Amino acid sequence: MNKVALITGGAKRIGLEIAKLLWSEDWDLIIHYRSSQPEAELFANEMNEQRENSVQLIQADLDNAEDVKRLIVQTIKWHSRVDALINNASTFFPTPLGEINENNWEKLINSNLKAPLFLIDGLADELKKNHGNIINITDMNIEKGLPNHAIYIAAKAGLEAITKVFARDLAPAIKVNAVAPGAILEPPGVEWSEDVKKKILRKIPLNRMGNEKDIAEAVLFLINSPYITGQTINVDGGRSIG
Secondary structure, three states: OOOEEEEOOOOOHHHHHHHHHHHHOOOEEEEEEOOOHHHHHHHHHHHHHHOOOOEEEEEOOOOOHHHHHHHHHHHHHHHOOOOEEEEOOOOOOOOOOOOOOHHHHHHHHHHHHHHHHHHHHHHHHHHHHOOOEEEEEOOHHHOOOOOOOHHHHHHHHHHHHHHHHHHHHOOOOOEEEEEEEOOOOOOOOOOOOHHHHHHHHOOOOOOOOOOHHHHHHHHHHHHHOOOOOOOEEEEOOOHHHO
């Protein structure tokens, strides 16, 4: 039987690229999505035509605790095994002073920290059976901060912290690592001007933007590396060093 991975937010952007790469490596996939049903169905139909029953879709709102519980149950039920959990789903928007409120706190904490924490807790026993992997997608801006994004950065910093905690708690049965993207994609609904792009590039030693495949390959590398756990790989063209 093929190995099985749950990828949250797997229907678009970085999550979709991770899904494509793992599928090409003969993984079967559970693609979680919240509202991206057309994109999710397009990917699943295409993959299932080539390899029957290799992709399963599960809709869930990670803001909803009952949905998270259902996601765990349905994930385990599908192929009766789980080999990898990729916590990729993320909510991103600014919260400058004056906009730090309970509603924004909940929205940003739920998908970026709370849901990953509960998914790890709920799937740990299944992952242990197969010496599985947990990969958390964090953010290279954790190290230096991102202006006007205090709640988002707090959530991603928390996700990086629990990466290390669970690397200890779940060893030696499960490896737990993180990938921290740099300038990979514009935020949803945002189009960078040429001036903004030039400003970003000046901070990147490799002098180019990354892409989704760079993140997917880092995820696959960590999954396939038997002696790496508790680590975060910054995939940012060197931006975090200078």
